[in-house]
Amino acid sequence: MPAGDPKHRAKRFNEGVKLTATLFNSLSIATVGAVFIVPIAQRQFDVLRDGGGSLLLVAVALHLVGQAIIQFTRAED
Secondary structure (H helix, E strand, O other), X not given: OOOOOXXXXXXXXXXXXXXXXXXXXXXXXXXXXXXXXXXHHOOOOOOOHHHHHHHHHXXXXXXXXXXXXXXXXXXOO
C-alpha cells in the first residue's frame, strides 16, 4: 500500500484517534481507582470525603472526552 493512499492515511489517522481516546479512558479509570484505593489504604472508608466526589466528576468528564474523540475517526473504505 503506498503511503499516499487515502485508505492508508485514514487507517493511520484512526489509529492515532483510537490511541488518544484510550489515553483519556485510561486516565478516567486511574482517577476512579485513586478515588477508591487511596482512602481505603488510609483506612478512611468515606471515599467522597476530601474531594472524592469532585474526582469522580473529573473521571466522568475524562471518559466523555475519550468517547467524543472517537467521533473524529475517518471512513477507511
